[in-house]
Amino acid sequence: xxxxxxxxxxxxxxxxxxxxxxxxxxxxxxxxxxxxxxxxxxxxxxxxxxxxxxxxxxxxxxxxxxxxxxxxxxxxxxxxxxxxxxxxxxxxxxxxxxxxxxxxxxxxxxxxxxxxxxxxxxxxxxxxxxxxxxxxxxxxxxxxxxxxxxxxxxxx
Amino acid sequence: xxxxxxxxxxxxxxxxxxxxxxxxxxxxxxxxxxxxxxxxxxxxxxxxxxxxxxxxxxxxxxxxxxxxxxxxxxxxxxxxxxxxxxxxxxxxxxxxxxxxxxxxxxxxxxxxxxxxxxxxxxxxxxxxxxxxxxxxxxxxxxxxxxxxxxxxxxxxxxxxxxxxxxxxxxxxxxxxxxxxxxxxxxxxxxxxxxxxxxxxxxxxxxxxxxxxxxxxxxxxxxxxxxxxxxxxxxxxxxxxxxxxxxxxxxxxxxxxxxxxxxxxxxxxxxxxxxxxxxxxxxxxxxxxxxxxxxxxxxxxxxxxxxxxxxxxxxxxxxxxxxxxxxxxxxxxxxxxxxxxxxxxxxxxxxxxxxxxxxxxxxxxxxxxxxxxxxxxxxxxxxxx
Numbered sequence: 001x002x003x004x005x006x007x008x009x010x011x012x013x014x015x016x017x018x019x020x021x022x023x024x025x026x027x028x029x030x031x032x033x034x035x036x037x038x039x040x041x042x043x044x045x046x047x048x049x050x051x052x053x054x055x056x057x058x059x060x061x062x063x064x065x066x067x068x069x070x071x072x073x074x075x076x077x078x079x080x081x082x083x084x085x086x087x088x089x090x091x092x093x094x095x096x097x098x099x100x101x102x103x104x105x106x107x108x109x110x111x112x113x114x115x116x117x118x119x120x121x122x123x124x125x126x127x128x129x130x131x132x133x134x135x136x137x138x139x140x141x142x143x144x145x146x147x148x149x150x151x152x153x154x155x156x
Numbered sequence: 157x158x159x160x161x162x163x164x165x166x167x168x169x170x171x172x173x174x175x176x177x178x179x180x181x182x183x184x185x186x187x188x189x190x191x192x193x194x195x196x197x198x199x200x201x202x203x204x205x206x207x208x209x210x211x212x213x214x215x216x217x218x219x220x221x222x223x224x225x226x227x228x229x230x231x232x233x234x235x236x237x238x239x240x241x242x243x244x245x246x247x248x249x250x251x252x253x254x255x256x257x258x259x260x261x262x263x264x265x266x267x268x269x270x271x272x273x274x275x276x277x278x279x280x281x282x283x284x285x286x287x288x289x290x291x292x293x294x295x296x297x298x299x300x301x302x303x304x305x306x307x308x309x310x311x312x313x314x315x316x317x318x319x320x321x322x323x324x325x326x327x328x329x330x331x332x333x334x335x336x337x338x339x340x341x342x343x344x345x346x347x348x349x350x351x352x353x354x355x356x357x358x359x360x361x362x363x364x365x366x367x368x369x370x371x372x373x374x375x376x377x378x379x380x381x382x383x384x385x386x387x388x389x390x391x392x393x394x395x396x397x398x399x400x401x402x403x404x405x406x407x408x409x410x411x412x413x414x415x416x417x418x419x420x421x422x423x424x425x426x427x428x429x430x431x432x433x434x435x436x437x438x439x440x441x442x443x444x445x446x447x448x449x450x451x452x453x454x455x456x457x458x459x460x461x462x463x464x465x466x467x468x469x470x471x472x473x474x475x476x477x478x479x480x481x482x483x484x485x486x487x488x489x490x491x492x493x494x495x496x497x498x499x500x501x502x503x504x505x506x507x508x509x510x511x512x513x514x515x516x517x518x519x520x521x522x523x524x525x526x527x528x529x530x531x532x533x534x535x536x537x538x539x540x
């Protein structure tokens with residue numbers, strides 16, 4: 001008795017696909033967030049009850065579950081909490097150049113963002129977003145090209 | 157088992173395309189249900205989510221995805237899924253949680269966002285058919301529903317006009333539903349002249365794809381008494397599943413639904429459903445399915461539903477109203493949320509909170525969900 005099929009040539013088989021395509025709405029909060037990016041702004045939700053800003057922007061607070069109607073600009077520099085470099089793309093293809101991704105937090109904001117980061121960024125680095133030129137922004141997370149080291153002198 | 161009460165219900169608008177994400181829809185329906193109950197998310201001990209194929213929303217592990225919007229973070233939660241029967245199975249899942257004594261409260265939330273999927277949500281079902289005997293034929297769901305409708309018409313000598321009366325009634329009822337997507341005053345002639353899709357199924361025989369969410373708050377008797385003097389009780393639940401080989405059963409009668417109904421009726425001590433119940437929210441993604449399901453729910457004899465419809469018995473002000481909400485044909489059909497909408501309708505009707513849709517003296521009712529490849533039956537009875 002064969003325990004495994006070594007060749008499919010001797011058996012009947014079929015090929016198939018499910019031809020699906022998706023067009024997602026960004027949602028109430030997502031719409032607000034993406035419109036902000038197109039203007040070169042990162043917005044966090046602000047819960048008036050918890051007095052807390054959080055990312056990603058939501059229409060509800062995940063602490064108190066009250067509605068979140070306000071958003072606030074994230075003005076602070078980001079801080080790299082974790083960093084990785086990938087050699088492979090989503091389909092398993094080898095990338096020509098490794099791409100660095102980081103989990104970035106912002107002072108005074110719960111949560112954070114994942115994004116590409118420039119060379120020279122390390123865990124603990126202070127970073128800021130590099131936006132595309134305004135005419136090239138579409139209202140997408142990719143309106144931020146990457147985060148790069150924030151070399152501005154600290155003001156406080 | 158402990159008694160389980162419903163003390164709050166809520167739902168979003170049903171529309172062809174909502175701006176809200178699935179999470180946002182879940183939040184809005186959940187918040188409305190909790191506000192109605194006088195509770196907050198913190199008061200909820202457990203969450204049950206109901207949502208149909210991940211392929212509709214285009215989000216894998218949709219239960220986990222939606223959970224945050226349903227206030228389920230950090231709480232015991234589960235997702236139930238039995239195709240189109242999911243909407244009624246969701247509160248059944250919540251009932252398990254509370255009736256078992258494991259939890260005193262459970263928020264049940266059903267969501268579907270079908271608009272992202274192109275070219276049409278029906279494409280998500282391509283893989284449901286048997287790959288050896290059916291898939292190569294290019295079968296679609298509409299084909300097999302057309303065959304089922306035709307079989308029902310043939311066996312019971314029911315006409316397309318008889319069936320069209322259901323669409324006319326339900327779309328009219330939906331004019332009084334504030335969340336309705338396709339409420340309309342139409343005639344049998346309108347249905348007959350609407351676009352032929354897969355004969356005998358015509359455009360106005362069919363409910364639309366929709367986005368939406370609906371939710372309810374289930375609690376133990378002890379908790380119910382703290383929040384309200386007017387709880388509505390879930391007194392019977394039943395479910396049953398037949399083979400996906402739909403060619404192995406008599407298409408003119410949903411025997412699996414009868415089995416599910418008998419399970420629920422036995423629990424609720426209902427021996428004569430037509431006499432002991434006051435109305436029904438019957439699953440109606442197609443107009444013929446209302447007739448089919450009335451019979452499977454034992455609300456009338458086999459082949460009798462069309463006559464009851466012709467005689468006006470099933471009108472909202474008739475002797476036994478069917479789908480006073482407007483049903484899926486009028487309110488819309490965001491799959492899991494559509495079944496849950498019917499559970500919400502039972503709650504509002506039995507509490508006397510249905511406004512213009514109110515069925516007079518409604519004290520006891522049944523609803524059902526149906527789905528997958530025409531073989532899932534889910535049934536729930538409620539009473540004041």
